[in-house]
Amino acid sequence: MKQLLLIAIAMLAITGCGKRETRVEQGNRDQILHLGNGTEPQDLDPHIVTGVPEHHLITALLEGLVGLDPKDLRPVPGGAERWETSADGTVYTFYLRKNAKWSNGDPVTAHDFLNSFKRILTPSLASEYAYMLYVAKNAEAYNTGKLADFSEVGFKVLDDHTLQVQLNNPTPYFLSLLNHYSWYPVHLPTVEKHGPVHERGNRWTRPENFVGNGPFILDKWRENQIIIVKKSPTYWNADIVRLKEIHFYPIDSDDTEERAFRSGQLHVTQTVPLPKIDVYKREKPDLLRIYTYLGCYYYRVNVTKPPLDNKEVRRALAMAIDRENIVKHITKAGQIPAHHFTPPGTAGYTAEARIPMDVDAAKKLLAEAGYPDGKGLPTIEILYNTSEGHKVIAEAIQQMWKKNLNIDVQLVNQEWKVYLDSQKQLNYQICRAGWIGDYPDPNSFLDMWLTGGGNNQTGWSNSEYDQLIREASRAADPQKRMEIFQKAEAILLDEAPVIPIYFYTRNFLIQPSVKGWHPNILDHHPYQHVHLEAAKK
Amino acid sequence: MLRFILRRILQAIPVLIIIATLTFFMVRLAPGKPFDAEKATTPEIRARLEAHYGLDKPLLQQYFSYMGNLVKGDFGPSFKYANRSVNELIAASFPVSLELGAYAMCIALMLGLLAGVIASLKPNSPTDYVPMSMAMVGICLPTFVMGPLLILVFGLTLGWFNTSGWFFPSDRVLPALTLGGYYAAYTARLARGGMLEIMHQDFIRTARAKGASEKRVVLRHALKGGLLPVVSFIGPAIAGLVSGSFVVEMIFQIPGLGRYFVTSALNRDYAMVMGTVIFFAVLILVMNLIVDIVLVWLNPKLRFD
Numbered sequence: 001m002k003q004l005l006l007i008a009i010a011m012l013a014i015t016g017c018g019k020r021e022t023r024v025e026q027g028n029r030d031q032i033l034h035l036g037n038g039t040e041p042q043d044l045d046p047h048i049v050t051g052v053p054e055h056h057l058i059t060a061l062l063e064g065l066v067g068l069d070p071k072d073l074r075p076v077p078g079g080a081e082r083w084e085t086s087a088d089g090t091v092y093t094f095y096l097r098k099n100a101k102w103s104n105g106d107p108v109t110a111h112d113f114l115n116s117f118k119r120i121l122t123p124s125l126a127s128e129y130a131y132m133l134y135v136a137k138n139a140e141a142y143n144t145g146k147l148a149d150f151s152e153v154g155f156k157v158l159d160d161h162t163l164q165v166q167l168n169n170p171t172p173y174f175l176s177l178l179n180h181y182s183w184y185p186v187h188l189p190t191v192e193k194h195g196p197v198h199e200r201g202n203r204w205t206r207p208e209n210f211v212g213n214g215p216f217i218l219d220k221w222r223e224n225q226i227i228i229v230k231k232s233p234t235y236w237n238a239d240i241v242r243l244k245e246i247h248f249y250p251i252d253s254d255d256t257e258e259r260a261f262r263s264g265q266l267h268v269t270q271t272v273p274l275p276k277i278d279v280y281k282r283e284k285p286d287l288l289r290i291y292t293y294l295g296c297y298y299y300r301v302n303v304t305k306p307p308l309d310n311k312e313v314r315r316a317l318a319m320a321i322d323r324e325n326i327v328k329h330i331t332k333a334g335q336i337p338a339h340h341f342t343p344p345g346t347a348g349y350t351a352e353a354r355i356p357m358d359v360d361a362a363k364k365l366l367a368e369a370g371y372p373d374g375k376g377l378p379t380i381e382i383l384y385n386t387s388e389g390h391k392v393i394a395e396a397i398q399q400m401w402k403k404n405l406n407i408d409v410q411l412v413n414q415e416w417k418v419y420l421d422s423q424k425q426l427n428y429q430i431c432r433a434g435w436i437g438d439y440p441d442p443n444s445f446l447d448m449w450l451t452g453g454g455n456n457q458t459g460w461s462n463s464e465y466d467q468l469i470r471e472a473s474r475a476a477d478p479q480k481r482m483e484i485f486q487k488a489e490a491i492l493l494d495e496a497p498v499i500p501i502y503f504y505t506r507n508f509l510i511q512p513s514v515k516g517w518h519p520n521i522l523d524h525h526p527y528q529h530v531h532l533e534a535a536k537k
Numbered sequence: 538m539l540r541f542i543l544r545r546i547l548q549a550i551p552v553l554i555i556i557a558t559l560t561f562f563m564v565r566l567a568p569g570k571p572f573d574a575e576k577a578t579t580p581e582i583r584a585r586l587e588a589h590y591g592l593d594k595p596l597l598q599q600y601f602s603y604m605g606n607l608v609k610g611d612f613g614p615s616f617k618y619a620n621r622s623v624n625e626l627i628a629a630s631f632p633v634s635l636e637l638g639a640y641a642m643c644i645a646l647m648l649g650l651l652a653g654v655i656a657s658l659k660p661n662s663p664t665d666y667v668p669m670s671m672a673m674v675g676i677c678l679p680t681f682v683m684g685p686l687l688i689l690v691f692g693l694t695l696g697w698f699n700t701s702g703w704f705f706p707s708d709r710v711l712p713a714l715t716l717g718g719y720y721a722a723y724t725a726r727l728a729r730g731g732m733l734e735i736m737h738q739d740f741i742r743t744a745r746a747k748g749a750s751e752k753r754v755v756l757r758h759a760l761k762g763g764l765l766p767v768v769s770f771i772g773p774a775i776a777g778l779v780s781g782s783f784v785v786e787m788i789f790q791i792p793g794l795g796r797y798f799v800t801s802a803l804n805r806d807y808a809m810v811m812g813t814v815i816f817f818a819v820l821i822l823v824m825n826l827i828v829d830i831v832l833v834w835l836n837p838k839l840r841f842d
Contacts, residue, residue, distance in 0.1 A: 200589055201614050259692070260702075263699065
């Protein structure tokens with residue numbers, strides 16, 4: 001009762017003051033960035049987590065061997081001030097900077113990196129992203145328990161500040177890979193102090209325990225409410241860091257996030273509610289950003305069950321979708337119609353093969369498959385995880401196939417985990433899917449379709465394709481490598497175990513005061529290059 | 538009285554065991570596993586992950602080891618939030634839900650009782666129709682409409698409150714109104730019904746015949762009995778309120794317990810599902826016990842049972 005009265009008084013006090021200074025205005029003055037960050041992070045341990053919100057936090061707190069240029073994503077010096085590559089492209093030598101420090105004052109050494117790599121690869125930690133390190137020699141064997149001696153894995157400390165990495169194959173995207181948090185170092189003595197190093201459930205990531213080497217240090221973590229990071233005085237490049245604090249808000253609901261932005265509580269949002277995109281385009285286009293993103297929205301086809309085991313039927317379906325229409329009238333946020341699977345311009349690669357929109361050819365293919373004008377073809381089911389956005393797209397495709405091919409389609413939706421399970425068990429005919437590349441290279445989109453690959457989930461298998469992808473991983477000549485990928489993607493599209501629909505865009509809202517937030521396909525924004533500048537009134 | 542309470546507590550134990558057992562097996566039988574993800578990791582890593590949480594053991598063995606820990610009050614580690622235990626997650630979020638629930642309950646009782654009692658004094662007159670129509674609207678307007686509406690008016694247009702968050706005392710106002718308004722509407726209808734029934738009882742007529750003032754009749758004689766339906770209602774209602782509301786917490790970004798009831802099930806975070814369900818069951822049992830004690834105190838007829 002007393003508290004209620006207090007609230008009433010507080011209410012009056014607030015209303016008495018008139019318009020208050022918003023959080024964004026305060027932030028602009030004090031260099032405090034307020035970010036919407038999607039959802040509560042699982043953890044802040046780079047060797048445990050798997051998500052994107054975690055990525056946003058970890059890049060503020062820890063630093064890997066190389067960084068990315070905020071504009072063009074080119075690898076730039078990070079924890080290492082320079083590196084050398086052997087002539088055959090399989091050995092990288094990193095020279096760590098000698099002035100790099102952990103937030104407790106310890107120097108960052110090559111041993112820290114080595115021990116971190118060892119930690120993520122240790123089987124008992126069961127790190128879900130350990131496979132990101134499989135490009136290194138014997139890393140896979142060690143992680144799967146086939147090799148017990150870590151000294152045989154391709155990491156070697158030459159001296160305190162020199163680290164050598166031996167790869168299985170020349171891997172042109174290796175430096176981009178290093179920017180994934182699975183390659184980030186942790187401060188092992190701290191981890192040791194707060195629990196077993198090679199087991200899950202370690203408490204070293206609590207704010208009172210955390211030690212990092214990034215531009216910011218962890219200050220507060222209140223679950224489902226806020227995570228605050230503060231500028232680190234020990235960061236080697238602290239001079240260029242202009243933000244004093246970043247406040248990350250785990251706001252699950254995109255409507256709530258948009259309202260928080262509109263009322264001046266957030267500088268940058270994670271996303272924009274779909275119906276609001278048109279409104280912002282019309283009324284406040286300067287606050288809305290739409291970037292192309294390294295990802296593809298597509299349909300998986302289960303090739304193990306008739307009639308979709310027939311390549312012609314799959315091709316016909318893929319060719320009878322009007323992608324331009326979907327992008328223009330349904331998704332509406334600048335998405336690019338996808339006539340191939342790898343997003344255009346991924347590390348300079350754009351597939352030449354296409355799945356065209358060609359209704360006549362599609363009809364012909366269907367007739368050749370024994371279903372002239374769709375006759376005799378049983379009803380096909382499209383599965384999607386329950387969501388309004390997926391539903392409207394599925395409905396559009398249902399109509400297009402009915403109109404263009406005279407095929408009956410039924411829509412089925414399932415709750416997220418049930419849908420994932422159905423996909424894994426190949427318990428579907430066609431299902432909606434999305435893929436975001438882990439690193440900007442066609443390999444990230446094409447090696448998933450290898451026979452029996454964990455993310456294949458279509459039952460599709462093609463020995464020529466498998467061989468090409470393996471060949472690409474060994475190819476030293478970049479030009480030749482791209483040619484191999486072209487051939488592989490041509491096979492993939494011809495066989496159509498996947499029906500690409502559109503390439504993702506990232507849509508979000510941003511206050512004009514945020515500077516140094518550059519558009520890029522990975523949506524990486526190194527915070528050391530971001531600052532706030534309020535417009536002069 | 539003490540024997541009555543003791544007996545109820547003893548009765549609660551098998552109920553809890555049944556609830557825990559059913560939940561344990563139901564959540565494990567649901568399709569989809571805790572570590573299914575859009576990006577599949579390798580089968581080896583996945584197997585080790587499941588082994589870490591004991592999911593590779595036979596189901597019965599998992600069950601008995603879980604129940605063993607439960608007796609010690611240990612809900613185990615959360616599958617989703619790797620560095621936190623279920624106990625910690627509940628301990629951090631329950632006070633928030635408790636606070637919000639307390640405000641909402643106060644609002645519900647103040648508005649609801651007032652409206653209900655006033656409406657019951659002159660049935661089928663404007664002083665009945667107006668509060669009861671408002672209550673009807675209150676029941677029909679779900680929180681996911683009421684919340685954004687309040688935010689639109691008091692947050693975005695008038696700028697009196699933050700649109701979301703749980704940082705300042707003023708951040709409590711809109712969510713408490715959203716949640717409390719809904720319960721106020723129910724309370725009003727129940728209070729009116731209870732009062733109408735009691736006002737026709739013989740002892741009220743006796744009180745009037747003795748010349749008691751109308752005020753005295755209502756406040757002194759009728760109210761205690763008229764509120765019986767409200768009391769039976771608010772027991773479970775309080776349990777529901779203080780354990781949080783998923784919708785209200787999402788709309789206002791409140792770090793309460795309610796969200797875990799939904800997200801833990803969606804994540805198939807078995808440990809968290811078990812934790813929230815058992816915690817809620819205990820709350821309900823405790824609240825019902827309190828309600829029964831209060832009812833006995835309010836209604837002399839029940840004392841002989």
